[in-house]
Amino acid sequence: MANQTSKFGQTGKSGQTSKSGLLFSGSDWDFKTLSRAYEAIEAIAIEELHLDVYPVQMEIISSQQMLDAYSSVGMPLMYRHWSFGKHFLYQELLYRKGGRGLAYELVINSNPCIVYLMEENTMALQALVTAHAAFGHNHFFKNNHLFRQWTDASAILSYLDFAKGYIARCEERHGVAAVEAILDAAHALMEQGVFRYHRPPKLSSERQREGVRERLEYEERSYNDLWRTLPRSKDGTKASETDLGMAERKKTLNLPEENLLYFLEKNSLVLEPWQREIIRIVRVVAQYFYPQRQTQVMNEGCATFVHYTLMNMLFDRGLISEGAMLEILRNHSNVIFQPGFDDPRFSGINPYALGLDMMQDIQRISTEPTAEDRDWFPDIAGNGNWRETLLDAWANHRDESFIRQYLSPALMRKWRFFILADAASEPHYEVASIHNERGYEKIRAGLAHSYDIGSSRPDIQVVDVDLLGDRQLRLEHKVKDGIMLEEANRDATLRHIRTLWGYEVSLAAIDAQTGGTLNERSTSQIGK
Amino acid sequence: MPIFVDRRLNPKDKSLGNRQRFLKRAREELKRNIRDRIRTGKIADVDSEHAVSMPARGTAEPSFSDAKDSGRRQHILPGNKHFAPGDRVPKPGQGGGGSSPGKTVSEDDFRFVLSREEVLDLFFEDLELPDMVKLNLKEILAFKPRRAGFAATGSPTNINVGRTMRNSHGRRIALRRPKQEELDAIAEQLAILEAEPQSTAPVRQRIAVLREEFERLERRRKRIAYVDPVDIRFNRFDAQPVPNANAVMFCLMDVSGSMGEREKDLAKRFFVLLHLFLKRRYDRTEIVFIRHTHEAQEVDEETFFYNTQSGGTVVSTALEEMHRIIEQRYPSNEWNIYAAQASDGDNFVTDSERCIGLMDGQIMRLCQYFAYVEIIDERESHIFGATDNGTSLWRAYSAVNQRWPNFQMSRIANAADIYPVFRQLFARQPAFQKSA
Numbered sequence: 027m028a029n030q031t032s033k034f035g036q037t038g039k040s041g042q043t044s045k046s047g048l049l050f051s052g053s054d055w056d057f058k059t060l061s062r063a064y065e066a067i068e069a070i071a072i073e074e075l076h077l078d079v080y081p082v083q084m085e086i087i088s089s090q091q092m093l094d095a096y097s098s099v100g101m102p103l104m105y106r107h108w109s110f111g112k113h114f115l116y117q118e119l120l121y122r123k124g125g126r127g128l129a130y131e132l133v134i135n136s137n138p139c140i141v142y143l144m145e146e147n148t149m150a151l152q153a154l155v156t157a158h159a160a161f162g163h164n165h166f167f168k169n170n171h172l173f174r175q176w177t178d179a180s181a182i183l184s185y186l187d188f189a190k191g192y193i194a195r196c197e198e199r200h201g202v203a204a205v206e207a208i209l210d211a212a213h214a215l216m217e218q219g220v221f222r223y224h225r226p227p228k229l230s231s232e233r234q235r236e237g238v239r240e241r242l243e244y245e246e247r248s249y250n251d252l253w254r255t256l257p258r259s260k261d262g263t264k265a266s267e268t269d270l271g272m273a274e275r276k277k278t279l280n281l282p283e284e285n286l287l288y289f290l291e292k293n294s295l296v297l298e299p300w301q302r303e304i305i306r307i308v309r310v311v312a313q314y315f316y317p318q319r320q321t322q323v324m325n326e327g328c329a330t331f332v333h334y335t336l337m338n339m340l341f342d343r344g345l346i347s348e349g350a351m352l353e354i355l356r357n358h359s360n361v362i363f364q365p366g367f368d369d370p371r372f373s374g375i376n377p378y379a380l381g382l383d384m385m386q387d388i389q390r391i392s393t394e395p396t397a398e399d400r401d402w403f404p405d406i407a408g409n410g411n412w413r414e415t416l417l418d419a420w421a422n423h424r425d426e427s428f429i430r431q432y433l434s435p436a437l438m439r440k441w442r443f444f445i446l447a448d449a450a451s452e453p454h455y456e457v458a459s460i461h462n463e464r465g466y467e468k469i470r471a472g473l474a475h476s477y478d479i480g481s482s483r484p485d486i487q488v489v490d491v492d493l494l495g496d497r498q499l500r501l502e503h504k505v506k507d508g509i510m511l512e513e514a515n516r517d518a519t520l521r522h523i524r525t526l527w528g529y530e531v532s533l534a535a536i537d538a539q540t541g542g543t544l545n546e547r548s549t550s551q552i553g554k
Numbered sequence: 555m556p557i558f559v560d561r562r563l564n565p566k567d568k569s570l571g572n573r574q575r576f577l578k579r580a581r582e583e584l585k586r587n588i589r590d591r592i593r594t595g596k597i598a599d600v601d602s603e604h605a606v607s608m609p610a611r612g613t614a615e616p617s618f619s620d621a622k623d624s625g626r627r628q629h630i631l632p633g634n635k636h637f638a639p640g641d642r643v644p645k646p647g648q649g650g651g652g653s654s655p656g657k658t659v660s661e662d663d664f665r666f667v668l669s670r671e672e673v674l675d676l677f678f679e680d681l682e683l684p685d686m687v688k689l690n691l692k693e694i695l696a697f698k699p700r701r702a703g704f705a706a707t708g709s710p711t712n713i714n715v716g717r718t719m720r721n722s723h724g725r726r727i728a729l730r731r732p733k734q735e736e737l738d739a740i741a742e743q744l745a746i747l748e749a750e751p752q753s754t755a756p757v758r759q760r761i762a763v764l765r766e767e768f769e770r771l772e773r774r775r776k777r778i779a780y781v782d783p784v785d786i787r788f789n790r791f792d793a794q795p796v797p798n799a800n801a802v803m804f805c806l807m808d809v810s811g812s813m814g815e816r817e818k819d820l821a822k823r824f825f826v827l828l829h830l831f832l833k834r835r836y837d838r839t840e841i842v843f844i845r846h847t848h849e850a851q852e853v854d855e856e857t858f859f860y861n862t863q864s865g866g867t868v869v870s871t872a873l874e875e876m877h878r879i880i881e882q883r884y885p886s887n888e889w890n891i892y893a894a895q896a897s898d899g900d901n902f903v904t905d906s907e908r909c910i911g912l913m914d915g916q917i918m919r920l921c922q923y924f925a926y927v928e929i930i931d932e933r934e935s936h937i938f939g940a941t942d943n944g945t946s947l948w949r950a951y952s953a954v955n956q957r958w959p960n961f962q963m964s965r966i967a968n969a970a971d972i973y974p975v976f977r978q979l980f981a982r983q984p985a986f987q988k989s990a
Contacts, residue, residue: 057558064556082556091561094568109615111576114569115666138557145562160556202575214617366633375632444634446643449626457641460634473630484618503618509625511618518616 049345053148060084060143063153064160070339071161075332076413079164080139080179084156087142093117095132095142102134103186105193105307107209133159135167135318137180150350154357157336162329169421170324172317182314189307196300208301211522212287212308218486219287219312222479282487282502286523287312289488295497296528305526320424320479327381328420334358334382366442380441384428387437388415398435430474435466443469450508484511486533497529498548504538511535517552524549577672580613584668588676592826593819596855604673607665677826699791708788721785731778732771740768801836801922802884803829806872806895809845809863813898817929818859821896824927824972828894836890842879846872852879867900869947870908877916886920893921899928899945906950913951918958925975926951926963 049066050059064084071077087095097114098104132142141159143152167173197205212219283289290297291305318325337354340346346354364379365371388406391399392415395407406415419428438461445458445468459465459472475481485504492498501523503511516533523531532548577584587606637643668676704717744764747757805825807813813821832839843858844850847865850872876893884891901909918924928948944965955961964975 057560060558061556083559084556085559085561087561087564091564091568097569097572106571106575108572108575108579108613111569111572111574112613114572115576119666142561206575206579210615213615217617364632366635367631368633368635372633375630441632442634443630443632444637446629446631447626448629450624454645455629455643457637457639457643458628459639460637465639469630472628476628476630484620486618505625507626509627510621512621515616515619518614519618522616 047344048347049153049340050149050350051347053150055147055149055152059149060152060156063149064156066340066345067153067157067161067336070336071157071165071332074339074413075161075335076417077161077165077332078169079161080137080168082160082164083138083140084160085140085142086145088145089121092132092142092144093121100132100134101186102140103183103190105186105190105209106197107213108206109213131155131159133163133167134183135163135173135177135179136183139164139167139179140183148353150346150353151357153340153346153350154333154337154354158329158333161336162332163325165332166321166325166328166420169417170317170321170424171422172321172424176317177314185310189311192307193304196304200300205304207525208304209308211525212305214519214522215286215290215526216308216312217483219285219309220316221285221288221313222316223284279491281491282489284485284487285309286486286488286501290523290526293491294527297526301526316479317424320426320477323377323381323384323425323477324420324423324428325381326377327385330358330362330378330382331385331416364441383437383440384432385416385419387434388412388419388432391434396436402434403432425477426474426479429477430470433470433473435461438466438469443473445469445472481506485538499523499527499529499531501531501533503533503535505535505544506538508537510544516547520547520549521552576613577668581676585676588668588673592677592822602673603667603670605665605667674830699793701789702792703790704787705790706787708790712788712791714787714789717787718781718785721787722781725782725785726778726780729778730774731780732775737768737771737775740764740771744768800838800840800888801832801890801892802840802842803832804876804879804891804893805841805843805858806876806893806897807843807845807858808847808867808869808872808897808900809858809861810847810865810867810900811862812867812900813862813929817896817898820929820966820969820972821927822859823969824896824925824966824975825894827972828892828925832890832892840884842876844872844875844879846875850875866902867897868905869897869901870905870912873909873912873917877912877920880920891921893917893924895924895926897926897928897947898930899947901945901947901950903946906946909947910950910953913954913961914957918954918961922960924958924961926961927972927975928963928965930965930967932967 049063064082071079093114095102096117097110104110131144134140134142139160141156141164143155147155167179173179193205193209279289279293287305287309291302291309294302297305337346337351337358341351362376362379362382364376389412391403391407392409392412395403400407409415419432423431442461444460445465446455447458448455459468461469485506487502487504488499489502490500492500511533520531520533530549532546534546535544536542537544584606588604591604704714744761747761747764750757753761803825807818807821829839829841841855843853843855845853845858845863846867846869847863848868848871849865852875853861872895880886880891913924928945948963948965951961951963955963962975964971966972966975
């Protein structure tokens with residue numbers, strides 16, 4: 027970034043810059059200045075970084091409103107639920123105590139891309155935030171394949187609007203308590219409420235609203251033949267019939283099913299149509315956030331890389347004063363602060379820091395590769411075109427694959443990564459690998475693995491339903507590396523599933539390697 | 555050019571509905587919390603904000619999660635200083651070591667502040683107050699607008715016409731605004747002169763002079779308005795708290811050994827309710843605590859509720875002490891005197907007669923209101939429910955009750971019984987407000 031272009035040498039291409047050539051001076055902002063800064067940043071972002079963004083809508087909000095947005099999972103509109111109230115109290119407490127500053131911005135993956143700016147920010151911060159959110163995140167949302175495939179940016183806001191209205195109407199009609207019971211249960215299963223392997227059906231808000239009524243009416247009329255309570259025939263050997271029945275049922279119910287919410291929504295016997303619709307809403311929201319959770323490092327890294335690069339370019343062109351740049355750099359370094367594992371402030375790996383470092387590392391590898399880099403990254407080392415390399419990475423990776431592909435030995439040395447093996451049975455940890463020749467591959471694979479949502483969260487599937495008997499729903503938990511479920515939470519969650527299913531539910535823990543059953547827990551053992 | 559939307563003026567408190575839902579959910583736990591607070595805190599403090607800790611039950615958000623104490627896993631951590639492969643690190647608890655990347659503060663473990671309204675809601679809940687009373691108690695001191703001079707600004711409805719016209723008149727005199735009569739006089743002269751058949755030079759000159767004078771006066775009248783904005787005065791109103799008076803509340807309690815934790819807790823709630831009532835009605839409310847066994851003394855709140863004393867029970871000593879304090883510090887023409895007495899009803903047989911004498915002779919005349927509660931066992935409540943026989947003090951006070959309308963008595967076995975004691979006090983409220 028050490029570009030030595032004289033900062034007085036060039037003036038901005040927009041004729042609106044003031045005499046000194048600066049985009050702004052002082053810390054106060056107004057809409058004219060914001061828009062001038064936006065245009066200057068836009069010009070560089072498009073020409074120099076080749077970013078491709080949704081149109082932007084900037085909204086100025088107060089700190090109170092920022093807190094509001096925090097508590098409803100960062101969305102500008104959300105249905106009402108007590109848990110959001112609880113999160114609000116928590117966030118408010120942290121903020122009031124000064125334990126945590128508020129984010130300077132919030133960005134919604136929608137089309138147009140909505141960026142919230144806090145009114146308290148100084149102009150320098152507003153410029154930083156514009157580059158970070160309106161270009162960094164925005165580009166990532168529009169181009170990353172996960173977002174392109176899995177979420178529907180143009181429909182999310184109108185869908186949430188529909189959801190909010192629908193749930194409010196349900197509360198009026200059926201009572202807050204009844205709606206709350208369904209939402210509580212559905213929220214408990216949000217993690218198990220996404221399709222991980224195939225793309226969910228596209229949201230279409232217009233059709234959505236029209237379709238709701240028709241679908242509910244249809245479902246109320248129709249009945250499901252699966253739930254016939256009389257055995258079909260009395261003769262024939264019983265065993266073979268049940269086997270046959272099971273195979274058939276698995277086929278019809280599409281078992282095993284990893285999306286518990288989807289399964290319950292479609293197949294639960296006890297749910298009313300409006301309850302199914304509420305589950306569907308929770309499921310859609312969970313699905314919307316699924317790509318975001320898989321691309322934290324990349325998303326934040328991309329935004330941080332973009333703001334850092336753009337701000338330096340603006341400074342090099344003499345559009346930002348030294349004072350403002352200092353403020354920007356100070357905020358920037360706060361954001362990418364990464365304490366070591368033994369620091370009391372350590373709370374995991376900072377996605378901003380890791381993302382930015384990896385992207386700058388890619389930039390370095392493309393332009394000034396070492397022999398080691400040529401060895402590890404023959405494709406990109408010295409290709410000289412870091413822009414295209416990064417654009418390609420941003421478009422085609424998620425955290426797990428990005429780290430697996432691009433984490434370089436140089437960076438592992440810089441971060442001094444090491445692996446700590448943790449077996450519950452041992453009284454101590456063991457250092458398994460460090461940043462040396464033998465450890466690089468392992469650290470890279472291990473870190474990538476830890477960002478793989480599929481592996482870091484319990485794998486629970488619906489495997490069978492005892493249709494002819496007591497209608498028990500059977501779930502299976504694939505236990506990997508002996509990691510069991512936390513018991514109190516497991517029981518509470520099973521109770522929620524029973525609420526939605528209407529009959530007993532059992533969960534068997536199956537060892538993923540051996541296939542043996544480790545234990546089995548049924549709601550009949552749990553009680554109310 | 556992006557679209558800018560200024561949302562700062564949008565309605566705030568978007569999450570208020572969520573907060574209410576959350577509080578409703580945590581209600582039982584919060585109620586217990588507030589009840590404990592009342593048990594341990596000061597009477598006057600009930601009426602304020604409270605920080606409470608996050609209720610754990612009913613607000614958990616379970617989901618399937620990994621048990622931290624099972625299986626094998628790997629932590630990839632930054633900042634290795636001196637480890638080599640194969641090194642062993644003690645698990646946390648023994649200090650150092652890499653804790654798995656995770657939370658430092660749990661989201662379920664924090665305190666938050668309930669507003670005064672929310673605290674009172676929870677406090678009122680099992681007292682079974684009628685809604686109107688709840689509303690009255692929650693209301694911050696009522697203000698009544700009172701005339702307080704004049705102001706140069708105000709709303710048109712408050713214009714004081716008399717004062718405004720007086721100002722206008724004074725200004726017109728000071729600036730010598732021509733009167734209508736002067737104009738009329740000139741006009742009349744003009745008319746006479748012009749009516750003359752032959753006009754001579756002096757007459758024409760005179761007409762010209764008069765005409766000029768007439769126009770000058772007319773212009774002046776136009777320039778100096780009849781009523782100018784500077785003249786206008788408005789009635790000024792001051793918000794005056796009503797009624798503007800002082801009240802003192804006497805809390806009398808038997809602290810002999812027979813008063814246990816439960817009894818004291820009920821008594822405290824009884825006192826709190828009376829205090830809330832007084833605080834709303836009076837600007838200044840003082841509380842005097844008098845405890846008694848076989849002798850009475852004035853004590854502070856802490857001692858009142860938490861110290862026990864051994865000894866017999868002579869109720870009249872407390873009444874005498876109260877009388878003494880009234881004489882000394884709270885003359886009844888300056889203070890509204892309220893008294894609340896809580897006891898388990900035990901008393902020396904001979905003393906009850908003395909109590910009747912004291913009440914009839916002195917105390918009831920000084921008091922606005924005297925409330926007596928007898929705290930009984932829940933098991934006894936159906937026995938004593940309606941009958942007139944009871945403890946000696948109860949029988950004695952029953953006699954007083956018949957003679958004095960401002961005396962109230964009740965037996966309470968649980969919190970819901972407290973309110974009926976005050977029923978009359980609150981029932982009088984509408985009449986009181988009308989007369990004030």
